[in-house]
Amino acid sequence: MSDVDFYAARMERAVLAATEAGLAGLIISPGPDLGWLCGYRVPAVTERLTALLLLPGRKPLLVVPRLEQPDAQHSPGAGALTITGWADGEDPYATLAGHLDPSGRYGVSDATWALHLLAFQRTAPGAGFGALTEVLPMLRAVKDAHEVELLAAAGAAADATYETVVDLRFAGRRESEVAADLARLLREHGHSQVDFTIVGSGPNGANPHHEAGDRVIEDGDMVVLDFGGLKDGYGSDTTRTVHVGEPTAEERKVHDLVREAQQAAFEAVRPGVACQDVDRVARQVIRRAGYGEYFIHRTGHGIGVTTHEPPYMVEGEHLPLVPGMCFSIEPGIYLPGRFGVRIEDIVVCTETAARRLNNTARELRVVS
Numbered sequence: 001m002s003d004v005d006f007y008a009a010r011m012e013r014a015v016l017a018a019t020e021a022g023l024a025g026l027i028i029s030p031g032p033d034l035g036w037l038c039g040y041r042v043p044a045v046t047e048r049l050t051a052l053l054l055l056p057g058r059k060p061l062l063v064v065p066r067l068e069q070p071d072a073q074h075s076p077g078a079g080a081l082t083i084t085g086w087a088d089g090e091d092p093y094a095t096l097a098g099h100l101d102p103s104g105r106y107g108v109s110d111a112t113w114a115l116h117l118l119a120f121q122r123t124a125p126g127a128g129f130g131a132l133t134e135v136l137p138m139l140r141a142v143k144d145a146h147e148v149e150l151l152a153a154a155g156a157a158a159d160a161t162y163e164t165v166v167d168l169r170f171a172g173r174r175e176s177e178v179a180a181d182l183a184r185l186l187r188e189h190g191h192s193q194v195d196f197t198i199v200g201s202g203p204n205g206a207n208p209h210h211e212a213g214d215r216v217i218e219d220g221d222m223v224v225l226d227f228g229g230l231k232d233g234y235g236s237d238t239t240r241t242v243h244v245g246e247p248t249a250e251e252r253k254v255h256d257l258v259r260e261a262q263q264a265a266f267e268a269v270r271p272g273v274a275c276q277d278v279d280r281v282a283r284q285v286i287r288r289a290g291y292g293e294y295f296i297h298r299t300g301h302g303i304g305v306t307t308h309e310p311p312y313m314v315e316g317e318h319l320p321l322v323p324g325m326c327f328s329i330e331p332g333i334y335l336p337g338r339f340g341v342r343i344e345d346i347v348v349c350t351e352t353a354a355r356r357l358n359n360t361a362r363e364l365r366v367v368s
Contacts, residue, residue, distance in 0.1 A: 007077030024104025031111030039076035205340035239344035269354035
């Protein structure tokens, strides 16, 4: 299949999903949705409007600033698009509004600037607009076989990064130095973009999104390592918790408990199970052991062309799992002022169960 046919089919599928959701169409601004749908990745996001309009029975329309029109015309899916350029001084919102049903409801990509959404509302005051995450949460949630293998390759690269970093010295080095090692290794293993390198040592590990800083890692520290980014356009995200020197009995107990919760949630994955039930299974293990108040975030999030996207494994999310959904399972326990533990794998829902895309050992690793 050619690039043009590939992106045409993807946009057609998006229009069908929008129609089934009762939407009049989709308006897609620069960001992950635009690249995923039509292959056009904006050179630099600015205040000038770029928007893809997807309507039933109409060829997709891409409105771009005229000075960027040559880039759009050379994008992989350009042959499936009508590309219209607008010049400074012209009103691109009026052009777009001329194609809208004045009373229709449209899905708008989450990354759309408020500047643009307010202009859509001004030029089409009778139309309604809703964020894609709310009106079409499944748009990118179910991956095809090729996407799954790209995610698997990204996961394998993150695994190789972990296996290398644990052989380096931790004690006596700053968190920021270990974080730099993680970023370097991700790139060495093929990542084009590093999104985060969390290194939370000792009490800093009790902050799930701690930003690696100048704290010197000490013997006796538990260290949370959470890192990922994009490889060949698809995300990686994995967490392992290591210990510098021999851990205490309590540290081992907490780590084993998180590992048990993570395994239980993994075993709960199968088609038809509600996303919230994956969260409930992990949370129940931790709650029964008396640590429920210290598990302070959702159990997981989707992953694809971004490292965080629907579906979310969280209470209140009733969407059923279907084959091709890829998401994290990452329970944790965080003891304020002391230490934290998190274990995270990316998994894919198969026809019958789950497949892990991260395969490093989940047992507590002792480092030097």
